[in-house]
Amino acid sequence: xxxxxxxxxxxxxxxxxxxxxxxxxxxxxxxxxxxxxxxxxxxxxxxxxxxxxxxxxxxxxxxxxxxxxxxxxxxxxxxxxxxxxxxxxxxxxxxxxxxxxxxxxxxxxxxxxxxxxxxxxxxxxxxxxxxxxxxxxxxxxxxxxxxxxxxxxxxxxxxxxxxxxxxxxxxxxxxxxxxxxxxxxxxxxxxxxxxxxxxxxxxxxxxxxxxxxxxxxxxxxxxxxxxxxxxxxxxxxxxxxxxxxxxxxxxxxxxxxxxxxxxxxxxxxxxxxxxxxxxxxxxxxxxxxxxxxxxxxxxxxxxxxxxxxxxxxxxxxxxxxxxxxxxxxxxxxxxxxxxxxxxxxxxxxxxxxxxxxxxxxxxxxxxxxxxxxxxxxxxxxxxxxxxxxxxxxxxxxxxxxxxxxxxxxxxxxxxxxxxxxxxxxxxxxxxxxxxxxxxxxxxxxxxxxxxxxxxxxxxxxxxxxxxxxxxxxxxxxxxxxxxxxxxxxxxxxxxxxxxxxxxxxxxxxxxxxxxxxxxxxxxxxxxxxxxxxxxxxxxxxxxxxxxxxxxxxxxxxxxxxxx
Ligand code: ARG
Numbered sequence: 001x002x003x004x005x006x007x008x009x010x011x012x013x014x015x016x017x018x019x020x021x022x023x024x025x026x027x028x029x030x031x032x033x034x035x036x037x038x039x040x041x042x043x044x045x046x047x048x049x050x051x052x053x054x055x056x057x058x059x060x061x062x063x064x065x066x067x068x069x070x071x072x073x074x075x076x077x078x079x080x081x082x083x084x085x086x087x088x089x090x091x092x093x094x095x096x097x098x099x100x101x102x103x104x105x106x107x108x109x110x111x112x113x114x115x116x117x118x119x120x121x122x123x124x125x126x127x128x129x130x131x132x133x134x135x136x137x138x139x140x141x142x143x144x145x146x147x148x149x150x151x152x153x154x155x156x157x158x159x160x161x162x163x164x165x166x167x168x169x170x171x172x173x174x175x176x177x178x179x180x181x182x183x184x185x186x187x188x189x190x191x192x193x194x195x196x197x198x199x200x201x202x203x204x205x206x207x208x209x210x211x212x213x214x215x216x217x218x219x220x221x222x223x224x225x226x227x228x229x230x231x232x233x234x235x236x237x238x239x240x241x242x243x244x245x246x247x248x249x250x251x252x253x254x255x256x257x258x259x260x261x262x263x264x265x266x267x268x269x270x271x272x273x274x275x276x277x278x279x280x281x282x283x284x285x286x287x288x289x290x291x292x293x294x295x296x297x298x299x300x301x302x303x304x305x306x307x308x309x310x311x312x313x314x315x316x317x318x319x320x321x322x323x324x325x326x327x328x329x330x331x332x333x334x335x336x337x338x339x340x341x342x343x344x345x346x347x348x349x350x351x352x353x354x355x356x357x358x359x360x361x362x363x364x365x366x367x368x369x370x371x372x373x374x375x376x377x378x379x380x381x382x383x384x385x386x387x388x389x390x391x392x393x394x395x396x397x398x399x400x401x402x403x404x405x406x407x408x409x410x411x412x413x414x415x416x417x418x419x420x421x422x423x424x425x426x427x428x429x430x431x432x433x434x435x436x437x438x439x440x441x442x443x444x445x446x447x448x449x450x451x452x453x454x455x456x457x458x459x460x461x462x463x464x465x466x467x468x469x470x471x472x473x474x475x476x477x478x479x480x481x482x483x484x485x486x487x488x489x490x491x492x493x494x495x496x497x498x499x500x501x502x503x504x505x506x507x508x509x510x511x512x513x514x515x516x517x518x519x520x521x522x523x524x525x526x527x528x529x530x531x532x533x534x535x536x537x538x539x540x541x542x543x544x545x546x547x548x549x550x551x552x553x554x555x556x557x558x559x560x561x562x563x
């Protein structure tokens with residue numbers, strides 16, 4: 001158990017019933033200086049209830065608390081500071097990690113509850129953009145973190161497979177498209193058509209009308225339009241599947257926008273029956289004037305439904321199908337208004353669960369300081385980027401470890417890991433600058449650095465020729481071990497925080513810190529000397545491999561044993 005929890009338990013016992021353990025735990029601090037102790041409890045929070053001066057309480061508590069995991073308990077003014085018995089703590093931490101293995105750190109806050117998470121959700125017939133990469137990577141990590149916190153997670157890819165853009169694409173295809181070139185290189189050619197449409201439409205406004213007409217035909221089930229749409233969709237899905245395969249990202253559902261076509265009428269009826277729909281300039285809207293927001297557009301004057309209408313249907317469907325207790329949408333922050341509107345409309349429909357819908361926004365990926373845009377064709381094609389990263393990783397491996405078996409697989413894990421890690425190490429609200437060289441460095445704050453540290457720890461264990469590292473009988477009390485152990489002990493807390501803050505960067509920063517601390521340990525401590533603490537040191541190395549690997553897994557990054 002984490003030191004803080006153990007301390008909280010001791011305090012709870014001592015003050016019997018005045019405050020709960022959980023509350024006490026939240027109050028425990030770290031003293032400013034290490035010389036003052038490892039943990040501090042501020043007694044002024046008890047002053048009112050105990051009707052005593054904080055310093056007095058501190059003194060009494062310090063006298064009463066006794067536990068083998070504390071080497072010293074002292075009152076410092078209004079605080080009770082404890083010094084941990086590091087040798088004892090080290091044994092308890094290590095045996096726990098070695099016993100629980102990859103289950104170490106699991107939490108139960110989500111037990112018995114379903115969480116749906118909508119992420120990636122790229123648009124058909126457009127390239128998988130860097131923005132969708134962010135959603136994919138952040139969503140995948142959050143889903144994994146949620147599961148580790150006990151949730152039953154449903155991963156949903158809400159494909160953008162419907163909307164006026166298909167009218168544009170069909171128009172462009174009929175004017176300038178060629179089936180053979182598209183079959184050869186579907187996404188690239190479809191993008192070229194899309195870009196050309198927008199260029200031409202700047203001059204020729206009537207193109208927009210044609211596009212609207214084609215979309216209307218598609219909505220009405222016109223055979224030619226539907227066939228083209230199906231074809232674009234198949235080609236796109238095949239391309240996306242390659243990317244998900246490379247990234248190692250799974251989904252439970254691919255119900256995209258088109259899936260809700262037959263549910264549109266139902267939603268509109270419901271909006272009408274519950275009196276929330278209004279006419280405005282020939283269109284149907286839900287007014288959000290009281291909430292100081294622009295109205296939510298439900299149906300255009302030509303009868304076409306919108307992105308928002310589909311999201312309303314999707315939310316209702318998800319609640320019916322999965323009975324979620326939380327529902328996440330990992331989508332760029334430019335859609336904040338959209339999700340605010342969706343939630344409010346659902347509330348107006350009387351759905352209590354609407355408050356459990358959460359938009360989890362993130363910043364843009366920038367290229368030389370500029371936002372990437374599909375319309376202008378200013379995009380990097382993701383598959384090419386991933387392949388380039390893998391190639392670079394392979395060059396690196398060829399230089400550093402030319403005899404490595406499984407080179408291709410490891411290069412893939414390192415190249416892909418680098419991209420994912422680079423994205424997740426920043427707080428997700430920030431915009432991220434995209435630079436392959438930066439993310440592939442083996443030193444500094446990169447994925448490969450953490451992977452490399454894990455591989456180094458694995459290689460120590462191989463050299464030790466230990467079949468099974470077991471719980472140590474001797475404790476470790478030097479400061480290098482302690483720095484590592486404290487972090488290992490902290491992992492469960494990081495798992496929980498990362499979920500509560502909806503922020504994978506908490507995990508990314510944590511594994512970086514653990515890797516750095518472990519490398520310090522490695523360069524100062526002779527691990528493979530056969531003295532009394534030999535087993536204990538190996539147990540520590542083993543625990544580090546377990547936690548680094550599990551931390552990387554939570555991010556969606558693989559941890560090769562050698563690299
Ligand atoms: N396809 C949309 C886009 O690329 C994202 C969809 C997000 N999910 C949702 N349920 N609206 O902008």
